[in-house]
Amino acid sequence: MENKSFAVLGLGKFGRSTVEELVRAGAEVMAVDNDEEKVKRISEIAAYAMQADVRDSEAMQELGLSNMDGVVVAMTGSLDASIMATIMAKEEGVPYVLAKAQDEVHERILKRVGADKVIIPERESAARVARNMISGNFLDFIELSDRVRMVELTVKPEWAGYSLRELDLRKKYSLNVMAIRSGGELITSIDPEAKLTEEMTLLVTIDKKDLARLYT
Numbered sequence: 001m002e003n004k005s006f007a008v009l010g011l012g013k014f015g016r017s018t019v020e021e022l023v024r025a026g027a028e029v030m031a032v033d034n035d036e037e038k039v040k041r042i043s044e045i046a047a048y049a050m051q052a053d054v055r056d057s058e059a060m061q062e063l064g065l066s067n068m069d070g071v072v073v074a075m076t077g078s079l080d081a082s083i084m085a086t087i088m089a090k091e092e093g094v095p096y097v098l099a100k101a102q103d104e105v106h107e108r109i110l111k112r113v114g115a116d117k118v119i120i121p122e123r124e125s126a127a128r129v130a131r132n133m134i135s136g137n138f139l140d141f142i143e144l145s146d147r148v149r150m151v152e153l154t155v156k157p158e159w160a161g162y163s164l165r166e167l168d169l170r171k172k173y174s175l176n177v178m179a180i181r182s183g184g185e186l187i188t189s190i191d192p193e194a195k196l197t198e199e200m201t202l203l204v205t206i207d208k209k210d211l212a213r214l215y216t
Contacts, residue, residue, distance in 0.1 A: 004028065006133055007068050008046075009054050009085045010075030011038040014100060017126035018072050019046050025130055025211055032063060054085040065092040070133045073099035073115070079106065083113055090114040098133060149208050152181070155200045165192040173213050175206040 004027045008019045011033035022029045023045055031046035033039050034053045043049035052059040054075070065071060071089040073082050082099060089097045090113075099115040101107040107118045119129060159167055169175055180187045181201040 005030070005068050006070045006072065007032060007063065007065055007089075008072045008074055009033075009089075010073065010082075010100070011035065011042055012075065012077070014121050014126060015072070015074030016042060018074055018129050021126050021130035022133065023047075024208065027133075030063070030068070054081050054088070057084075057088060060085070060088040061092070065089050065094050068094055070094065070096040070098065072129060072133065073097065073110075076100055076102045076106065079109075082106075083109060086110055086115050087113050096133070098129060147207055147209075148205055149211065150178075150203065150205050151175075151211075152201050152203050155196045155198050155202060157198060159196050160198045161195055163193045163195055164190065167196075169204075173206070174210040175204040177202050177204050179203040 006022055006027050007030040008015050008022070009032045011019070011031055015031075015033070016038075019029050019031050019042060028047045029045075030048040030050060031039070031042040032050045032052050032054070033042075034051065036051055039049045039051045050063060052063060054060060054073075055078075065088070071085075071094045073085045073089065075082050075085070079102075082101075086097055086099050096116050097114065098117045098119065099110045101110055101118050101120050103120065107120060110118045164177060169177060177190060178188070179202075180190055180196075181203065182197075182199070186203070
């Protein structure tokens, strides 16, 4: 997560939760909303809290979205606002724009105007959205509780050729390897001496406070 920067446009319940999850994962986040009170409340969490109307092209340009690794368009109260924010983010050259939709019609519109991914909040949690934004090696992410996450992740290149005993991932990352997926087969009886390969994935459980260490 070193040097990863994201912007979250819209600070309703979903947008705020997304900011919190991204910050918890170690990202630098700019939070934007037209509501002054929402901006003030998020200022203690986000690296930058900005008041701006996303329908104002000049205001959007001043945000410096071109410097972001990704943008979350988190508002749905105004259809034109979410559409304009998505268009502007892509025009500014943001490589990955994830947008929130009210329904399937809204979803199709946002995809048509350039959103790289569109989610409907009833189907996706803020934690999953944060994982989608920041993970290169996460394949799945499940909230087992408020504290514990189950994650399926690819074997990092630097782990390949070493066994779980040699890597001692529990000590370094505070994670527990529950299973290994290899060649489509899920292996639960794990040999701690077997060498890992980059084609394998690991199913692990981890405390959410330790997630940031997996991104480095």
